Amino acid sequence: MVHKTNLKIPSQLGVMAHPRLTNSLSLLPNSKLIPLCACTCSPFSPQSLILHNHQYPHPPSSFALFFAKPKPLLRFTSRTGSPFILAAVGQAEPERLPQPNAPKVVAPEDEEDLLFKSQQQVSQLRNRVFFGLGIGLTVGGIVLAGGWVFTTAFAATVFVGAREYFELVRSRGITAGMTPPPRYVSRVCSVICALMPLFVMYHGHIDVSVTSAAFVLATALFLQRGSPRFAQLSSAIFGLFYCGYLPCFWVKLRCSLAAPALNTRIGATWPVLLGGPAHWTVGLVATLITISSVIAADTFAFLGGKAFGRTPLTSISPKKTWEGTIIGFCGCIGTSVVLSKVFCWPISLSSAIALGVLNFFGSVFGDLTESMIKRDAGVKDSGSLIPGHGGVLDRVDSYVFTGALAYNFIKTFLPLYGV
Numbered sequence: 001m002v003h004k005t006n007l008k009i010p011s012q013l014g015v016m017a018h019p020r021l022t023n024s025l026s027l028l029p030n031s032k033l034i035p036l037c038a039c040t041c042s043p044f045s046p047q048s049l050i051l052h053n054h055q056y057p058h059p060p061s062s063f064a065l066f067f068a069k070p071k072p073l074l075r076f077t078s079r080t081g082s083p084f085i086l087a088a089v090g091q092a093e094p095e096r097l098p099q100p101n102a103p104k105v106v107a108p109e110d111e112e113d114l115l116f117k118s119q120q121q122v123s124q125l126r127n128r129v130f131f132g133l134g135i136g137l138t139v140g141g142i143v144l145a146g147g148w149v150f151t152t153a154f155a156a157t158v159f160v161g162a163r164e165y166f167e168l169v170r171s172r173g174i175t176a177g178m179t180p181p182p183r184y185v186s187r188v189c190s191v192i193c194a195l196m197p198l199f200v201m202y203h204g205h206i207d208v209s210v211t212s213a214a215f216v217l218a219t220a221l222f223l224q225r226g227s228p229r230f231a232q233l234s235s236a237i238f239g240l241f242y243c244g245y246l247p248c249f250w251v252k253l254r255c256s257l258a259a260p261a262l263n264t265r266i267g268a269t270w271p272v273l274l275g276g277p278a279h280w281t282v283g284l285v286a287t288l289i290t291i292s293s294v295i296a297a298d299t300f301a302f303l304g305g306k307a308f309g310r311t312p313l314t315s316i317s318p319k320k321t322w323e324g325t326i327i328g329f330c331g332c333i334g335t336s337v338v339l340s341k342v343f344c345w346p347i348s349l350s351s352a353i354a355l356g357v358l359n360f361f362g363s364v365f366g367d368l369t370e371s372m373i374k375r376d377a378g379v380k381d382s383g384s385l386i387p388g389h390g391g392v393l394d395r396v397d398s399y400v401f402t403g404a405l406a407y408n409f410i411k412t413f414l415p416l417y418g419v
Contacts, residue, residue, distance in 0.1 A: 127387040135386070135395070143254065143287055146279075151201040151251055159194035161392045162243040164382040165373070166190060169235050173378030178231035185220050189236055192216065193244030200248045201255060210245050242369075242400065250403035253290070257283030257410065259417050263344045282345065282410070282417040286355075289339045290406045293359040294398050296335035298367075301328025317371040325364065332360040346418030358409055362402035370397035 142153045166186035168174065181189075192213040199209045217236050221228045259282045261267055267280025305324025313320040336356030337349065346352055370393055374382060383391020410417055 131386055139291070143284070143291070144274075146254055146284060148201070150254055151197055154247070154251060155194045155197045157392060157396065158197060158243060158247050159190055160383075160385065161247075161396060162190040162193040162239065164391045164393045165239050165243050168373055168377040168379065168382060169239070171377040171379060174376050178235070179229040181221065181232040181236045182224050185217065185224070185232070185236060186239075188220055189213075189217060189239050190243075193240060193247075196244040196248050197251045200251050204252075204256065206245065206248050206252070209248075210240065213240050213244065246400050246404050249407045250287070250399070253403050253407040253410075254283045254287045257281060257286060257407075257417060261285050261343070261345050263347070265344060266342075285343045285345045286406060286410055289336055289343065289345075289355065290359055290402055291399070292339055293332045293336045293356055294363045294402055297328045297332035297360050297363045298398055299328075300331030301325055304328060304331075314368065316368050316375060328364075329360050332356050332363070346414060348418070351414055351418055354413070355406065355409060358405040359402050362400075362405045363398040366397045366400040366402065369400070370394070 142150050163186075166181070166189065170180045170183070170186070174180065180186075196206070196209045196213070200206050203209075214237060217240065218233065221232055221236065260278050261280050261282050261284075262277075264280050264285060267277050270277055270279055301320070301324040303324075304327025305319070305321045308323040308327070309321030311322040312318055313322055313325055333353055333356035336359065337352045340346055340349075340352035340355075346355070370382070374380070381390030382393035385391050386395060
């Protein structure tokens with residue numbers, strides 16, 4: 001039971017009762033106030049009190065004191081001497097409180113790290129922009145040239161991309177759960193992938209090259225030392241499909257659709273020394289629109305995700321968001337429609353929108369496929385060939401499926417190739 005006893009508090013302790021209370025304090029019987037520490041190392045402070053009780057080890061919950069001096073402390077101690085903190089109410093020392101508008105103190109080591117990181121980010125951005133512009137101008141010139149120039153450069157790109165793919169397959173993250181194909185088989189597959197575009201360019205039949213490549217690959221796996229594994233065959237066959245078969249449709253799109261785009265204003269004024277009006281074919285215009293749409297999809301998705309991204313798209317690529325994807329979708333379709341008006345191809349607005357939709361989904365699917373491979377491999381980039389961009393697969397992953405979708409759409413659904 002709590003008894004109300006009058007307690008005289010010395011004025012130097014700076015103790016004030018709550019306005020709702022009187023000058024008396026509700027204390028337990030046999031209670032007394034003693035200093036918190038009476039030793040010489042920590043002399044008694046008038047702001048520190050201990051309420052000591054021999055009969056009631058637990059502190060009452062209704063007790064409250066308000067101290068006017070800095071850092072008050074009220075404690076209860078049981079018979080065993082273990083303290084129980086009840087409340088510490090009052091004003092803290094002003095010099096120890098963090099000032100709201102005070103500048104943040106940064107250690108010299110942290111300041112150097114921040115400066116180094118900022119310089120590194122600026123350098124990466126500079127390399128990314130510089131090499132991005134260089135790659136864009138080079139690819140534009142190669143696409144305009146067409147023919148053997150386009151096919152040869154494309155075959156070299158396919159070879160490097162295939163090498164990066166098989167290096168990913170042989171990484172620790174993937175080999176922990178499967179048996180990769182032997183290294184010599186990986187090299188054979190890379191060479192076969194590079195020869196496929198050349199075979200399509202000069203023979204036009206992609207099915208023959210894929211069938212022959214699969215037969216050579218299976219034979220090489222069966223002749224290896226030890227017993228062949230299904231994981232070796234499946235990863236190698238997918239490599240032929242992903243790095244060889246699908247990219248060949250870009251050659252078919254650029255070089256096989258040779259019908260002239262007669263209604264293109266730019267083609268009508270194209271210099272004779274550079275091929276004349278006949279150089280502007282449906283394949284060239286379709287290639288330019290497809291590449292530009294993919295670039296727009298990636299750019300708008302990146303900027304939209306940075307500005308409005310909140311909802312993750314998938315766990316495969318945590319940085320992609322639904323907001324950025326929707327903005328990229330709109331940018332891709334808008335670019336396809338605008339360029340169709342500039343090039344006067346395709347004539348139908350619905351065909352231009354459909355082409356933009358296919359380009360967007362092909363871009364996203366290719367990007368997520370490569371992200372899945374890299375995630376299983378446990379790496380951030382497929383390579384380090386291009387400073388600021390990573391490897392070749394990191395730059396062309398969005399184009400792997402778009403070429404096949406665009407070519408089949410034009411061949412199947414556009415009468416007279418959309419002219």
